[in-house]
Amino acid sequence: xxxxxxxxxxxxxxxxxxxxxxxxxxxxxxxxxxxxxxxxxxxxxxxxxxxxxxxxxxxxxxxxxxxxxxxxxxxxxxxxxxxxxxxxxxxxxxxxxxxxxxxxxxxxxxxxxxxxxxxxxxxxxxxxxxxxxxxxxxxxxxxxxxxxxxxxxxxxxxxxxxxxxxxxxxxxxxxxxxxxxxxxxxxxxxxxxxxxxxxxxxxxxxxxxxxxxxxxxxxxxxxxxxxxxxxxxxxxxxxxxxxxxxxxxxxxxxxxxxxxxxxxxxxxxxxxxxxxxxxxxxxxxxxxxxxxxxxxxxxxxxxxxxxxxxxxxxxxxxxxxxxxxxxxxxxxxxxxxxxxxxxxxxxxxxxxxxxxxxxxxxxxxxx
Amino acid sequence: xxxxxxxxxxxxxxxxxxxxxxxxxxxxxxxxxxxxxxxxxxxxxxxxxxxxxxxxxxxxxxxxxxxxxxxxxxxxxxxxxxxxxxxxxxxxxxxxxxxxxxxxxxxxxxxxxxxxxxxxxxxxxxxxxxxxxxxxxxxxxxxxxx
Numbered sequence: 309x310x311x312x313x314x315x316x317x318x319x320x321x322x323x324x325x326x327x328x329x330x331x332x333x334x335x336x337x338x339x340x341x342x343x344x345x346x347x348x349x350x351x352x353x354x355x356x357x358x359x360x361x362x363x364x365x366x367x368x369x370x371x372x373x374x375x376x377x378x379x380x381x382x383x384x385x386x387x388x389x390x391x392x393x394x395x396x397x398x399x400x401x402x403x404x405x406x407x408x409x410x411x412x413x414x415x416x417x418x419x420x421x422x423x424x425x426x427x428x429x430x431x432x433x434x435x436x437x438x439x440x441x442x443x444x445x446x447x448x449x450x451x452x453x454x455x456x457x458x459x460x461x462x463x464x465x466x467x468x469x470x471x472x473x474x475x476x477x478x479x480x481x482x483x484x485x486x487x488x489x490x491x492x493x494x495x496x497x498x499x500x501x502x503x504x505x506x507x508x509x510x511x512x513x514x515x516x517x518x519x520x521x522x523x524x525x526x527x528x529x530x531x532x533x534x535x536x537x538x539x540x541x542x543x544x545x546x547x548x549x550x551x552x553x554x555x556x557x558x559x560x561x562x563x564x565x566x567x568x569x570x571x572x573x574x575x576x577x578x579x580x581x582x583x584x585x586x587x588x589x590x591x592x593x594x595x596x597x598x599x600x601x602x603x604x605x606x607x608x609x610x611x612x613x614x615x616x617x618x619x620x621x622x623x624x625x626x627x628x629x630x631x632x633x634x635x636x637x638x639x640x641x642x643x644x645x646x647x648x649x650x651x652x653x654x655x656x657x658x659x660x661x662x663x664x665x666x667x668x669x670x671x672x673x674x675x
Numbered sequence: 676x677x678x679x680x681x682x683x684x685x686x687x688x689x690x691x692x693x694x695x696x697x698x699x700x701x702x703x704x705x706x707x708x709x710x711x712x713x714x715x716x717x718x719x720x721x722x723x724x725x726x727x728x729x730x731x732x733x734x735x736x737x738x739x740x741x742x743x744x745x746x747x748x749x750x751x752x753x754x755x756x757x758x759x760x761x762x763x764x765x766x767x768x769x770x771x772x773x774x775x776x777x778x779x780x781x782x783x784x785x786x787x788x789x790x791x792x793x794x795x796x797x798x799x800x801x802x803x804x805x806x807x808x809x810x811x812x813x814x815x816x817x818x819x820x821x
């Protein structure tokens with residue numbers, strides 16, 4: 309006798325521990341196998357693009373903190389770079405280096421969260437995350453030293469940064485940089501040689517190279533699929549051309565490769581930090597920029613390699629104190645386009661970890 | 676470094692294949708008619724020397740007289756970029772052909788432009804609001820929305 313079966317629709321989220329925020333997936337299932345998936349988003353939409361049109365260029369900086377709150381420094385960085393490109397502002401050397409230090413420590417901090425929560429999604433409840441947080445905590449202490457904040461920093465300014473680093477900052481960072489490679493080795497041993505992690509993530513959630521490019525995936529998701537594309541190398545901004553580092557590239561594009569790329573990127577960030585600290589010059593930290601900046605009429609698209617991918621700002625200026633159009637290119641929203649391709653044919657449990665491997669932050673997707 | 680292609684140069688190449696498609700071009704951008712947008716986009720993607728395989732950013736701007744839809748294209752192979760634009764003068768029903776068939780990254784971004792700016796992307800397989808809810812009235816990113 310043939311058993312009559314039919315696919316059914318499962319509503320996952322918006323409130324679900326595995327969705328990393330308020331994210332809903334409309335999943336069509338055949339038994340336990342995913343046959344279709346539609347992401348439903350917008351639960352955290354605050355209209356930041358519209359708000360930006362009514363604020364001065366400087367007032368927008370704190371708004372950018374509220375996009376990808378796990379990596380606020382890089383949001384600040386991308387935005388101020390775009391404005392500086394638009395208005396043609398040169399910034400002091402020391403500020404460039406401080407920005408690089410902040411951006412790379414932020415990358416480590418963000419990847420620690422990503423890797424930790426990836427293990428959480430695999431069922432290793434909280435233990436790996438707490439190890440990652442041990443190191444992330446040190447970075448948050450560093451940020452607190454320079455700007456008094458631990459999550460939404462509002463540290464960068466158009467023309468430089470808001471404060472110089474205090475005396476105790478560099479010794480603390482030096483200590484962190486010296487210790488970090490050993491910690492990464494420790495995690496690698498703990499995690500990458502773990503049977504459960506390997507079985508659950510190798511060969512699962514494969515994103516082929518062509519689809520990754522066609523859906524404009526970026527960041528670790530794109531590189532795990534074997535595309536050597538990192539904006540720090542492909543289109544160097546700020547002073548990234550002065551540092552010696554490598555771009556880790558995956559081979560298959562499965563969940564393990566995405567995890568592996570993030571682990572390797574942390575090592576490369578440590579290398580950049582060592583060089584940046586050695587080269588850090590003395591001097592001014594902020595250029596003289598008018599309080600009410602009026603960039604010339606025109607438009608600019610500035611993009612950087614944020615921990616999650618290509619974070620872009622498209623600004624249109626009409627020579628007033630507020631941008632005429634303020635558009636954010638959110639990396640994770642666009643990375644989500646390929647989610648369906650990655651999960652169809654796999655089971656619900658694999659859907660959870662594949663979604664986790666993209667490393668989303670809902671505040672950035674919904675803006 | 677990603678080189679930005681000269682818009683005038685690319686416009687010349689486009690005009691050779693599609694006469695009358697280019698509205699205007701300057702150093703950084705090419706503006707084409709909405710009618711020819713899909714063909715031009717296909718041409719930019721499939722011509723080996725241009726090879727724009729990566730649509731990184733798609734957005735719309737409301738200039739009150741017209742809407743401008745902006746495409747930031749990159750070629751990962753040649754490491755060059757181009758800004759392609761098209762303009763719609765009809766405020767009540769701005770229609771632009773969808774490029775989802777060429778670059779799937781346009782999927783969510785076109786839905787977002789429809790949601791917030793009210794641009795209708797003809798040929799999009801699933802054109803519905805992305806960020807706001809189904810019953811929402813109006814398109815908040817338009818200049819006349821208060």
